Amino acid sequence: MIVLGIDTSAYINAVGIVDGDRALADDIYPARTDSLEQIVDNMDTTLKKAGLPLAWVNGIGVGLGPGSWTGIRVGVTVGKMLAFSADKPICGVPTLEALAFSVRDEAPLIFPVIAVGVGDAVYAGLYSPEGKSVKRIGDYYIGDVKGLSSMVTGSAVVVGAGAERYAPLIRQASGMELKSVEAVPSGAAVASLAGIRFSRGESDDALSLAPLYLKESTARVFVNRYKKE
Amino acid sequence: MLVLGIETSCDETAAALVADGRTILSSAVSTQLDLLKKYGGVVPEIAARRHTELIGYVVKDALDTAGRILDDVEAVAVTSRPGLAGCLMVGVAAAKTISYVKKLPLIGVHHIEGHIFANLLSNPALPFPHVCLTVSGGHNMLLYAPEPCRYEVLGTTLDDAAGEAFAKVAKFLGLDFPGGPVIDKLSRQRNPKAFKFPRPMIGTKSFDFSFSGLKTAVVNMFKDRLARGETLPLADIAASFQEAVVDVLVAKTVRAAAEKDVAAISVTGGVSANSRLRQRFSETCKKQEIEVFFPELSLCTDNAAMIAAAGYARIVRGERSDLRLNVFPNAPLGLP
Numbered sequence: 001m002i003v004l005g006i007d008t009s010a011y012i013n014a015v016g017i018v019d020g021d022r023a024l025a026d027d028i029y030p031a032r033t034d035s036l037e038q039i040v041d042n043m044d045t046t047l048k049k050a051g052l053p054l055a056w057v058n059g060i061g062v063g064l065g066p067g068s069w070t071g072i073r074v075g076v077t078v079g080k081m082l083a084f085s086a087d088k089p090i091c092g093v094p095t096l097e098a099l100a101f102s103v104r105d106e107a108p109l110i111f112p113v114i115a116v117g118v119g120d121a122v123y124a125g126l127y128s129p130e131g132k133s134v135k136r137i138g139d140y141y142i143g144d145v146k147g148l149s150s151m152v153t154g155s156a157v158v159v160g161a162g163a164e165r166y167a168p169l170i171r172q173a174s175g176m177e178l179k180s181v182e183a184v185p186s187g188a189a190v191a192s193l194a195g196i197r198f199s200r201g202e203s204d205d206a207l208s209l210a211p212l213y214l215k216e217s218t219a220r221v222f223v224n225r226y227k228k229e
Numbered sequence: 230m231l232v233l234g235i236e237t238s239c240d241e242t243a244a245a246l247v248a249d250g251r252t253i254l255s256s257a258v259s260t261q262l263d264l265l266k267k268y269g270g271v272v273p274e275i276a277a278r279r280h281t282e283l284i285g286y287v288v289k290d291a292l293d294t295a296g297r298i299l300d301d302v303e304a305v306a307v308t309s310r311p312g313l314a315g316c317l318m319v320g321v322a323a324a325k326t327i328s329y330v331k332k333l334p335l336i337g338v339h340h341i342e343g344h345i346f347a348n349l350l351s352n353p354a355l356p357f358p359h360v361c362l363t364v365s366g367g368h369n370m371l372l373y374a375p376e377p378c379r380y381e382v383l384g385t386t387l388d389d390a391a392g393e394a395f396a397k398v399a400k401f402l403g404l405d406f407p408g409g410p411v412i413d414k415l416s417r418q419r420n421p422k423a424f425k426f427p428r429p430m431i432g433t434k435s436f437d438f439s440f441s442g443l444k445t446a447v448v449n450m451f452k453d454r455l456a457r458g459e460t461l462p463l464a465d466i467a468a469s470f471q472e473a474v475v476d477v478l479v480a481k482t483v484r485a486a487a488e489k490d491v492a493a494i495s496v497t498g499g500v501s502a503n504s505r506l507r508q509r510f511s512e513t514c515k516k517q518e519i520e521v522f523f524p525e526l527s528l529c530t531d532n533a534a535m536i537a538a539a540g541y542a543r544i545v546r547g548e549r550s551d552l553r554l555n556v557f558p559n560a561p562l563g564l565p
Contacts, residue, residue: 033555034318034555036321036322036556037553037554037555038553039322040325040326040329040552040553041552041553043329044329044552054330069274069277069315070314070315070318073277073280073281073315073319073322074319074322076281077281077284077318077319077322077323077326078322078323078325078326080284080285081284081285081288081322081323081326081327081330082326082330084285084288084289085299085326085327085330085331086330206285207285207286207289208282208285210278210281210282211278213278217275
């Protein structure tokens with residue numbers, strides 16, 4: 001099964017194509033101003049390079065975030081309209097899961113991290129390898145990266161943009177050794193994870209698919225707080 | 230030619246199918262009125278999130294209502310400028326993707342040009358040249374249109390758009406949402422001369438507008454009287470405020486028509502739904518022997534049928550956008 005995967009959450013446009021376990025393409029394009037301008041061109045370039053017409057693609061994988069709010073809106077909108085207009089199944093893949101997937105052979109505990117953009121705050125999760133895929137343990141985490149230290153119970157790897165800087169901070173707080181892998185989300189990882197779900201007979205509803213922000217807009221936070229008081 | 234129009238520049242998620250720039254087959258609009266009420270206005274991040282959730286449904290609804298499928302569509306038109314960046318991006322991302330998959334011509338449309346075409350959709354007899362007043366919550370523009378797709382901007386607002394002033398005054402008076410229609414309804418059969426409010430810039434040579442001072446005058450008067458313990462007839466305040474806005478809009482537009490020596494005026498945008506504005510324009514224009522045109526009410530506020538119609542006009546002129554189409558949140562009218 002050929003799956004096209006895109007992720008626009010990290011100020012880059014990641015486009016990958018997989019056929020079962022085999023990656024046919026895994027491209028990273030700069031998103032100079034924003035993901036919107038180039039994303040459709042980028043998909044077209046990757047498909048052409050792989051010698052694949054869109055008609056041969058059997059399914060779509062799209063990175064849901066977290067990450068750039070504007071970025072994930074562009075990616076999810078492109079993904080859902082691609083699925084809708086080309087009449088193909090779609091799976092939304094949490095970007096943290098795609099990051100964890102790319103280092104699943106590195107350690108039994110995997111901490112994918114994505115910068116929130118305020119101090120050392122990160123979106124994160126704890127994953128462990130499971131078969132060909134990865135499984136999330138517990139809830140998503142949003143907060144200072146040092147807060148992840150209590151979850152380090154054995155050999156672990158931190159993956160993401162800034163992992164090399166984050167790993168010593170977690171190490172300091174936990175006293176445990178950690179590996180780190182600098183990485184951006186990969187289109188092929190998104191496509192692989194979508195492919196695994198497709199092979200189980202699962203897919204998402206294209207029209208209702210929504211980004212995974214993990215954080216409410218500031219206005220909503222204020223209104224909710226005001227209501228409580 | 231069947232054109233799919235998409236509009237997400239502010240808080241309305243809209244899609245429409247229009248044939249040959251004239252016949253509306255469907256016009257789906259999902260308003261975010263619930264969010265407007267909850268937050269007291271449009272919050273860009275929240276509006277953009279809602280667009281992402283709704284865009285697919287709205288496009289599907291436009292197709293289903295028209296009894297057509299995507300394969301019947303021959304071109305895609307989308308609002309790419311001006312508007313809220315995060316909101317515009319959702320519509321443009323959707324339009325580009327459909328255009329790519331179905332190999333259809335794509336055209337980015339200026340939102341104001343859309344409003345101009347809303348009136349041409351409602352009134353195919355609207356002649357050129359004419360003077361057009363586009364007035365809504367986000368725009369307040371007076372322009373001269375010598376022929377279709379050619380515009381000369383005569384004036385714009387220096388601060389608040391008229392619709393924005395309506396919304397802010399309504400909010401201050403504690404009225405319900407949306408403020409414009411509520412003030413319109415409240416003002417009917419009331420005394421528009423009960424309070425004397427300024428008519429900002431009504432006598433100036435320039436065709437620019439300014440409604441921020443008028444809004445402040447209403448607020449100050451309200452506070453003064455409240456401090457003196459007087460009772461405040463809300464409906465008369467609303468009517469007097471509305472009359473001040475209408476006076477300025479009518480006076481400047483009619484003067485522009487005289488200066489440009491045109492026999493027709495087109496009034497578009499959300500505020501063109503205001504009943505007092507329509508009445509006063511009709512009365513004044515009758516005296517001056519000028520024809521005045523308004524869109525049907527469903528085409529006054531943001532919709533995608535007007536975008537499809539404007540896009541069609543551009544496409545038949547041979548214009549196209551490529552797949553790198555981006556958004557221009559502050560683009561002036563006339564930018565290609």
